[in-house]
Amino acid sequence: MVSLPKPTNPSLVVNEKHSIFMQDAPIVEPGANKVLVHVRACGICGSDVHFWKMGQIGELVVEGNCILGHEACGDVISVGENVTKVKVGDRVAVEPQLPCGKCYLCMDGNYNLCKEVEFSSVYPHNGLMQRYKVHDERFVHKIPDKMTYAQGALVEPVSVAYHGVERSQLTLGKAAMVAGAGPIGLCTLALAKASGATPLLITDISSKRLEFAKKLIPEVTTYQIDTKKSNWENAQEIRKLFGPTEYEQPPCVLECTGVESSIITGGFVTRRGGTLTVLGVGRGDINNFPFMHLSLAEIDVKFINRYHDSWPACINLIANKVINVDSLVTHRFPLEQAVQAMEVSSDPSNGNIKVMIED
Structure with missing residues (x-):
């Protein structure tokens, strides 16, 4: 009997010493109202480079190991209890934030301003530049078949x-x-x-x-x-x-x-x-x-502080070709070469606009 190889979860990590490196992250099973996403495409944002080079953005400080990345799209491969919004096999764009849902800002619809928001790639909340990531079902959004994974990842900067x-x-x-x-x-x-x-x-x-x-x-x-x-x-x-x-x-x-x-x-x-x-x-x-x-x-x-209630609208804009974002992706790297991808993204002399990591 042949045993299948154990799945690995390569991830790109930044630390408080301004180092970036690849590390195998644990694969977490989704709990109630959570889904496990196989991240197929993740764009590099200027804030990722900023966390690496400067170690902080305003009050947001890198104080230890943290996986980068918040522009992502992928496949739902497992769901926890009570998940009804998506199912295994759905292709989803990930809205990389989890507000508390209880404060007056959340109740008023301005959940992007929630002081307790857990934002992917902002220490200590790990980001999406990894193969597998658990996320709340409320903040994954199905994309139509006519959209590519890269287009799904670009919903974040469009938002x-x-x-x-x-x-x-x-x-x-x-x-x-x-x-x-x-x-x-x-x-x-x-x-x-x-x-x-x-x-x-x-x-x-x-x-x-x-x-x-x-x-x-x-x-x-x-x-x-x-x-x-x-x-x-x-x-x-x-x-x-x-x-x-x-x-x-x-x-x-x-x-x-x-x-x-x-x-x-x-x-x-x-x-x-x-x-x-x-x-x-x-x-x-x-x-x-x-x-x-x-x-x-x-x-x-x-x-502005990020976004709220924008994923459905921006998916429509891209899917229905109201805007064309394909040409923004100037460089593509496999996940295993995420460090090299970050180096390219941090050097404007090479003409990069959006560097995309794909898996």
Whole structure:
């Protein structure tokens, strides 16, 4: 009698010493209301690189071993008691958070703001850059057969952009600017186009990323930030591209980098009475914030924290080709080469947009 090999669960781990390494994680059986997912695709996010290189994002600190990854899609291979939402064999996109479900924020529908949320890949909660992961059935979402696993994984960054567009003042037929042509900026640009905002403009310091944005949305105007100019000077050059009058300036600016200079420039670009929405994650403090300029112009400044109630909508957007995200995946690695994948993702000189780990 031939015994079958014991299944292994390779995972990518980061620790408090800024090391990343592969480690075989335990395979956990799903308890009540839980499902076991075989992760088939997991994208690398800038926050994964940030946890590795910097060891923290704001108040979120890596204090020990933690498996990275929160952009995932896979197959349900086992279910616990009382699971009714999905069954074994379903293909699912994973919403990587588990709020308490009891606080006033959860009860009000703003569960992304729950202080007790367990978010995958934020220490001490292990993420999805592993072969097998148990997750709550409420936060796995079936994807149609016409969607690929990679598309299912991309629902997560699209959800970030979706929540940003929800909170912004983006309006049909009115101008909008997106700052940053990384994965979140490109997803935001695609959603802004789908939402009917026009004209559109996107900024970045990289000419290659702006060229990529132009291929994704051909009608977008691009502006390469001149690092030798002040934030005010760059803003005035951007405003010229929209037109000579205040009315032609964008009432909606979506900042997707979290970089201080980009946020300030976006504030100077925003039309009087408009909204600057910051999607990007940056340093804990910002210096030289143009407080009085924003105040006198009655410019609203908004922020986002991840997302809520976005997976079904974003699955529809991708599956029904309202937005096209396939070209965002520029590099693919098998799970066993996750360390190399992280190294590629951390080096912008190689032209990566989204690095996808597949199993």
